[in-house]
Amino acid sequence: MxxxxxxxxxxxxxxxxxxxxxxxxxxxxxxxxxxxRERGYATLLRTIVGQQVSVASANAVWRRLDEVLGDAGDPARVMAASDEELRAAGLSRQKSGYARSLADEVTSGRLDLAHLPEDDEAAVAALVRVKGIGRWSAEVYLLFAEGRPxxxxxxxxxxxxxxxxxxxxxxxxxxxxxxxxxxxxxxxxxxxxxxxxxxxxxxxxxxxx
Structure with a gap:
C-alpha cells in the first residue's frame, strides 16, 4: 500500500x-x-504496458491483454502465451519481451515482490534487473505500491x-x-x-x- x-x-x-x-x-x-497501487506483479506489468503511451491507450491494452490471457495478473499466463497472442493484445515485440522477462523473474522466484529488500537502494537494484524496469519505474512502484516513505x-x-x-x-x-x-x-x-x-x-x- x-x-x-x-x-x-x-x-x-x-x-x-x-x-x-x-x-x-x-x-x-x-x-x-x-x-x-496494489503491490505485486500486476502493477509492474501495467507499468511496462503504460510506457510511452497515453493512459487511455495503456488501459485499452491492459483490457485486451486480460481478455486474451484470461488473467493478465497471472505471470504464468504470460509465460504460456504465444508471441502472436501478446501482439494481438497490443504489446509490441519489445514490450512482449519485457513482459516475459518480468513473468520469468517472478515465476522462477528470483524476484520476490512480497519480500523485497528493506533497504531502498537494494530494492531498486532488485527491480531494475528486470528488462523494461528502469530506476524511475522501480522508484514509483516502491512509493505507490509499498508506501516507502x-x-x-x-x-x-x-x-x-x-x-x-x-x-x-x-x-x-x-x-x-x-x-x-x-x-x-x-x-x-x-x-x-x-x-x-x-x-x-x-x-x-x-x-x-
Whole structure:
C-alpha cells in the first residue's frame, strides 16, 4: 500500500517545519491525495504496458491483454502465451519481451515482490534487473505500491520542475542537484515527491509570488 493521507500530511508538515518554502507551497495548493497501487506483479506489468503511451491507450491494452490471457495478473499466463497472442493484445515485440522477462523473474522466484529488500537502494537494484524496469519505474512502484516513505525519484521531470518552482530557482534543477537538495529532507522525501506532482497539477498559479 502507498502512503496514506495521514502519512502524507505528517511527512509534509515535518518538512514544512524545517523548510519555509515547502510550508508556503502547502498553503498555496493544499495537501495531495494518496497515490496507491496494489503491490505485486500486476502493477509492474501495467507499468511496462503504460510506457510511452497515453493512459487511455495503456488501459485499452491492459483490457485486451486480460481478455486474451484470461488473467493478465497471472505471470504464468504470460509465460504460456504465444508471441502472436501478446501482439494481438497490443504489446509490441519489445514490450512482449519485457513482459516475459518480468513473468520469468517472478515465476522462477528470483524476484520476490512480497519480500523485497528493506533497504531502498537494494530494492531498486532488485527491480531494475528486470528488462523494461528502469530506476524511475522501480522508484514509483516502491512509493505507490509499498508506501516507502523516503523514495525520491529525482530523475522525474515534474519533480525537478516543481522543486525549482517551490524553492524559487530560475532554472530547473538537474537530477543531481534535485537529489542533493533533498538530502536534508530525509526521511520524508516520498511525501514530498507526491506533493510535487500535486503542485505540478496546480499549474503556474502555484508558483511563488
Amino acid at each position: 502507498g502512503l496514506s493521507a495521514d502519512q502524507l500530511r505528517a511527512g509534509l508538515d515535518a518538512l514544512g517545519a524545517v523548510e519555509p518554502a515547502i510550508a508556503a507551497a502547502i498553503r498555496r495548493v493544499g495537501y495531495p491525495e494518496p497515490r496507491i 523516503d523514495i525520491w525519484p529525482a530523475g522525474d521531470l515534474a519533480v525537478q520542475i516543481e522543486i525549482g518552482r517551490i524553492l524559487g530557482h530560475e532554472a530547473r534543477p538537474s537530477e543531481a542537484l534535485t537529489r542533493t537538495l533533498a538530502e536534508g529532507w530525509r526521511p520524508h522525501r516520498g511525501a514530498l515527491a507526491i506533493f510535487t506532482w500535486h503542485h505540478y497539477g496546480a499549474g503556474p498559479d502555484a508558483a511563488p509570488v
